[in-house]
Amino acid sequence: MSKRAAKALAGAAGAISLAITALIQPWEERSLKAYPDIVGVWTICDGETKGVKPGMVKTNAECDAMLLNRVEQDFYQPLTKCIAGYTGLPLSLQASLLSASYNVGVGAICNSTAALLAKAGDHRGACEAVTRFNRAGGKVVRVLKLQREFGDANRMGELELCLEGLRA
Secondary structure, three states: OOHHHHHHHHOOOOHHHHHHHHHHHHHHOOEEEEEEOOOOOEEEEOOEOOOOOOOOEOOHHHHHHHHHHHHHHHHHHHHHHHOOOHHHOOHHHHHHHHHHHHHHOHHHHHOOHHHHHHHOOOHHHHHHHHHHOOEEOOEEOHHHHHHHOOOOOOOOOHHHHHHHHHHO
């Protein structure tokens, strides 16, 4: 049983806050200056890529507002439409799907095995299926593998949180 996942779940206000605080921010390593990510996409703040251009600079407050807005509007809301019963899924599964969609896109998650399994009520299978999104540029990336699975010494993984939430 994961103590850090149990702690995150105990303090969770909802899927959006759980995904942001436990899964997205710890892995994205905030940068206030735009930079090219591992596949060359310009990125800023907590992994934001929409409209980012070289030379952009943001404040922490701007990054916080941008992340919350994007996660809620561009990821959470679409997931509630494409995965029947999404808001009734275990909170940990909602957060894991939300975090993964923030990295790979809503379309990829909506059309994934994880979404099919979640709709069918196979929550454990859905949690495990999210781990398949561990590639960038066609290659398995170690940090994505850790993020999708059980994390590392300092950060929780999506599978770790997802499975713990099924036990709660």
